[in-house]
Amino acid sequence: MQVTETVKEGLKRGYRITVTADELDAKVNEKLTEAQPDVEMKGFRKGKVPLALLRKQFGERLLGESMQEAVDGAMSKHFEETGDRPAMQPEVKMTNEAWKKGDDVEVELNYEKLPEIPELDAKSIEIEKLKVVPDDSAVDEALTSLAENAQNFETKDGAAEEGDQVVIDFKGSIDGEEFQGGSAEDYPLVLGSNSFIPGFEEQLTGVSAGDEKDVTVSFPEDYQASHLAGKDAVFATKVKEVKAPQKAEIDDALAKNYGAEDLEGLKGQIRERLVAEYDQAARQIMKRRLLDILDEKVSFELPPALVEAEASQIAHQLWHEENPDVQGHDHEKIEPTDEHKKLAERRVRLGLLLAEMGRQNEIQVTDAEMTQAVMNQARQYPGQERQFFEFVQQNAQMRQQIQAPLFEDKVVDFIFEQANVTETEVTKDELQKAIEALEEEDDAA
Known part of the structure; x- marks a missing residue:
């Protein structure tokens, strides 16, 4: 040979x-x-x-x-x-x-071939980490929001308005025949919650206790129950009670509804959640600044085919964002601009650098981390979680799409651990402005 x-x-x-x-x-x-x-x-x-x-x-x-x-x-x-x-x-x-x-x-x-990527001493990197300590006003604001979400409903006289709760009995039929799963008794429905078939709740606006009404709707073409999809149905509905929302009191009872022992315990939970949210936002800013630093520090030859493929993908994605009515890909060829190519070079350079640092330091995404990520995405498809799992198992490209950001974040965290990080305390508003500045940079790119 x-x-x-x-x-x-x-x-x-x-x-x-x-x-x-x-x-x-x-x-x-x-x-x-x-x-x-x-x-x-x-x-x-x-x-x-x-x-x-x-x-x-x-x-x-x-x-x-x-x-x-x-x-x-x-x-x-x-x-x-x-x-x-x-x-x-x-x-x-x-x-x-x-x-x-x-x-x-x-x-x-x-x-x-992949280029020779120069070694990078992560300890030489200096980077700032923004830190926000939740104040009492932020906790109070979150408490108010929880109270609104935990509202109770009390019986009222008169017609039902959007936001009210109606307690109803209903029986659904198609062409005069009742269908399985189309009936219920004493069902509490909040008007405006969009929890029922489109058009159902709107027809109950203005009803009062004791009213009987036939509600006519059409099941969506993509309805999950295929035997009902696209069909017209009539729901014979009896209104048993109309209730108005009442804001919950901010007290120990509210705290217990959210799993805390008392109000002070709930405030502590809220502080912990806010800290996690602020830290996540700060990490987003910190990661972006790190990528900017890496982009300036490291330079090497890039594989032309990788850059061309990335530039084409960027151009194609942005074109669809600008033309949301076009769902398919049977459109004219999208030619990448110089800006697309410049962004592609940055992404390829950083992607190769992080991949090499991960390889050299034996950083891997564990099976448990991968499973958790798939579970998180599966929640976006209620009732179809198992089908989503099977799809991921059988689709190598989908597994790679899920694994890639997990791997990138693990490498970034590794660099943060090695880098010289300076913590700076800022206000919530200052953190928000930093996030908005990032979004403006992304829009400009």
Whole structure:
């Protein structure tokens, strides 16, 4: 087997791999000899079928397998010896398309290799971490919000308005036939909550206790119960009670509703939650500043194909954001601008740098972390969690999309641990302004 270099330009590499006919023949014989003891064929005892007959019977299929294994083996050996790591899937093409049995096999291998990435001493990085300590006004504001969410409903006279709760009995039917799951008694429905089929709650605005009303609605075309999707239904509805919302008192009773022993305990929980929220926002700012620092500190040659692919993806994504009515991808080709290419270079550079730092420091996403991330995303599809899990398990690209940001954050946290971090206490408003400044920078980019 021969491997001859054909291209060496920047990060581009090209090789011609030649597998001789004799090497292929020897590999086929090796496979036949290995399988011979287990082969049974009419007229022969097990393990006694002549190799010539086995070759006639299985030779063509084994020849194809041998060709693939020989080429794969040559590529693996090449990457092991050179230390090259392809930036993208290598291009492999058989050059002698008129190949016939007895000919050598010639294959072209082309790829862009990952560049040599300079080492970065994370301890040399100086970065600021913003810190917000929740004050009493922030806690009081959160308490007020909790009280509004924990509102009670009390019976009232008169017509129901948006925000009121109506207690109803209802029976749903399609073409005069009641359907399973379409009825309930003493159901508390808050008008304006959008918890029912579109159009249902609006038709109950203005009803009073004792009213009976037929509510006519159409199930959405994408309704999760396929046997109801797109169909018109009538709900015979009886209004038993109308209740108005009453704001809950901020006291120990409210605290117990939220799992705290008393009001002071609830305030403590709120402070902890606010600290976590402020820290998350501060980390977002800190991460952005770190990426800016890394982008300035480190420079190396970038694989052109990676940059082109990233620029095309950026341009395509931004085009769809500007044209939200276009759902599919059967539109004209989107040509990346210089700004798209500049942003792509930054993303590729930082992505390669973080990936290399993660590799050197043996940073990995654990199975438990991956499972938790999948569970978090599955919650976005209530009732279809299992299908989402199965989809992720069967889709390598989806797993990579979930794993990539987890890996990036672990590498970023590793750098934070090594870096010289200065903590600066700021107000909630100052933190908010810093977040808004980041968003403005992203919009400008």
